[in-house]
Amino acid sequence: DAGVIQSPRHEVTEMGQEVTLRCKPISGHDYLFWYRQTMMRGLELLIYFNNNVPIDDSGMPEDRFSAKMPNASFSTLKIQPSEPRDSAVYFCASRRGLTYEQYFGPGTRLTVT
C-alpha cells in the first residue's frame, strides 16, 4: 500500500492567496483527519471525516479554513485568504473503523509570506 499521500509537500505563497492542500487516504480507511503542527501549539486536530462526512470541525481556526471530502479517496483543506500565521506543517491521517492506529501522511509544509 502506498500509505497516505499528501500534495504538495511544500507550498510557499503570499499573504492573501488561496491555498489548497490535498490528501489521499489509505484505501479502505473510513476515517480521515487533518492536523496542523507548529512549534508554539504542537499538533492540533483541525477536522475529521467519517465516511466522507465532516463530523467535528471544532478545531478549524476560523472561517478562512474549509475542508471537503468529495469521495472516499480524496480530501482537500483550503485556506482563503492565507495569512503568515497559517505557516505550519499540515498532516492528513486516516484510520480504518474504530481501530486505534492512525496512519499519517508525510505532511505539507506551508509558508505564507
Place this chain on the structure above:
Amino acid sequence: GDSVTQMEGPVTLSEEAFLTINCTYTATGYPSLFWYVQYPGEGLQLLLKATKADDKGSNKGFEATYRKETTSFHLEKGSVQVSDSAVYFCALSDRAGGTSYGKLTFGQGTILTVHP
C-alpha cells in the same frame, strides 16, 4: 478535558546510552496510550501502544508500561542508536465506540538527538 504532558526536550544522548522520556496523562475513563515517532521530514508513525492498565507496549527495543496508579506511560530504551534521533510524541485515545470516535490527544513532543 484529556491532556498529555511530556518531559521537555531536547534530549541529547551518546550512542548506547539509556533513554527515558517521561509522559503523564489526565483522562476520564480508561484511555489507550501510545507513543508515536516522527523522523525528520516525515509524518508520525505509531511506535507502540498499550490499551489497558499494566500492559507493556514494545517495539524496536523501545518499551512503555501503562501505569494507572501514577497515570504515566514513560518511554524507555536500553541502548539508543543514532538512527533513533527523532521527535517522540506521547498520546492517548478515549475508547472508540458509541459516541466516541477515538480522538487522539498528543503531548508536545520531545526531540531526541543521539550522537555517535
